[in-house]
Amino acid sequence: MRKRTIPFYLASILLLAAVALISTRTFAASPHQAPHFFLKHTSPTASNLAYHGGPEMTGTANVYAIFWEPTNNVQVNYNSLIQRYFGDVNGSGLYHNNTQYHTSAGKDPSAEHLAASWVDNGSYPESPLLDSDIQNEVSHAQQAKGWSSSPNNIFFVFLQANENLCFDNSHSQCASNYFCAYHSYFGSTTIYAAMPYAASFSCNPGSSPNKNDADQTINVTSHEQMEAATDPLLNAWYDSSGNEIGDKCAWKFGTRNASGGDVTWNGHSYIVQKEWDNHKINCVLTGP
Numbered sequence: 001m002r003k004r005t006i007p008f009y010l011a012s013i014l015l016l017a018a019v020a021l022i023s024t025r026t027f028a029a030s031p032h033q034a035p036h037f038f039l040k041h042t043s044p045t046a047s048n049l050a051y052h053g054g055p056e057m058t059g060t061a062n063v064y065a066i067f068w069e070p071t072n073n074v075q076v077n078y079n080s081l082i083q084r085y086f087g088d089v090n091g092s093g094l095y096h097n098n099t100q101y102h103t104s105a106g107k108d109p110s111a112e113h114l115a116a117s118w119v120d121n122g123s124y125p126e127s128p129l130l131d132s133d134i135q136n137e138v139s140h141a142q143q144a145k146g147w148s149s150s151p152n153n154i155f156f157v158f159l160q161a162n163e164n165l166c167f168d169n170s171h172s173q174c175a176s177n178y179f180c181a182y183h184s185y186f187g188s189t190t191i192y193a194a195m196p197y198a199a200s201f202s203c204n205p206g207s208s209p210n211k212n213d214a215d216q217t218i219n220v221t222s223h224e225q226m227e228a229a230t231d232p233l234l235n236a237w238y239d240s241s242g243n244e245i246g247d248k249c250a251w252k253f254g255t256r257n258a259s260g261g262d263v264t265w266n267g268h269s270y271i272v273q274k275e276w277d278n279h280k281i282n283c284v285l286t287g288p
C-alpha cells in the first residue's frame with residue numbers, strides 16, 4: 001500500500017476527477033506528494049515489481065542515523081543495536097536481493113554503510129510530532145553535523161519510546177493508529193525515514209533475538225531501508241497496486257532459530273521480514 005487512508009483517498013479521487021476536467025496532469029503529480037507508509041496490516045498481491053523510471057540508491061548507500069531522544073527514553077543498547085544492524089545488513093542476502101532491480105542505466109543498489117550517527121537530546125516541538133517536525137530534524141542534523149543531501153544518502157530519524165508521530169494534522173495517520181514507519185523525501189534529494197519506537201506501537205515481529213526493543217525497530221528499519229534503496233523518490237520500483245519491495249512481504253518471516261532470529265549476519269541474529277524477489281515471484285531473505 002502506498003499512502004493514504006480510504007476516506008482521504010476517496011476524497012482525493014473526487015477532487016481529482018473534478019480537477020481532471022480542467023487539467024489531466026493532476027493524476028500524475030499526486031503519487032510524489034505522499035510518503036510511503038509501512039502499515040500495521042497489509043494484504044499484498046503476487047504481482048511483480050515494475051520499474052517506473054525513477055532513480056534508486058545505486059551503488060553504496062550512505063546511512064545517517066539520527067536518534068532524536070530528548071530524555072534518552074530508550075532501552076539500554078537500543079541505539080547501538082540499530083547501529084550494529086546497519087553494519088551487518090551490508091553484504092547480506094537480504095540487501096543483495098536489491099541488486100536485481102536496475103535503473104534504466106543498468107545500475108542497482110548493491111551496498112550500504114552507516115556513514116554517521118547523532119544522538120539529539122533536543123526537545124520535541126510538539127506531541128504528537130508531525131512529518132514537518134521530522135523533516136525539520138533532518139535539516140537540523142545536517143546543519144549540526146555538516147551532513148548533506150544526496151541521492152545516495154538516507155537519513156533515518158529514530159524517536160524515543162512512547163513518542164507518537166502523525167503524518168497529517170488531523171492525526172488520522174499516526175504511529176498509534178496507522179503505520180509503523182514510513183520513508184519519503186523532500187526537496188529534490190533529501191531521502192529520509194521516520195522511525196517511531198516500534199515497541200510502543202504494536203509493530204512486533206513476535207520474537208526478540210537480542211532481547212531488546214531494538215529488535216522490533218530493526219525489522220521495521222529493514223523494511224524502510226530496502227524500499228528507500230529501490231524506490232527513494234517513490235517513482236522507481238513498485239507493483240501495480242503501489243506496493244514496494246517491503247510491503248509485499250510485510251510481517252512474513254523466515255524460520256526462526258533458537259534465539260528467535262531468522263537471519264544471522266556476522267554472528268549476530270536478527271528478526272527481519274522477507275523482501276520481494278521478482279525472480280522467485282515470492283518473498284525471500286536471500287535474493288539472487
Ligand SMILES: [Zn+2]
Pocket residue numbers: 036037038039223227244246247
Ligand atoms: Zn512499505
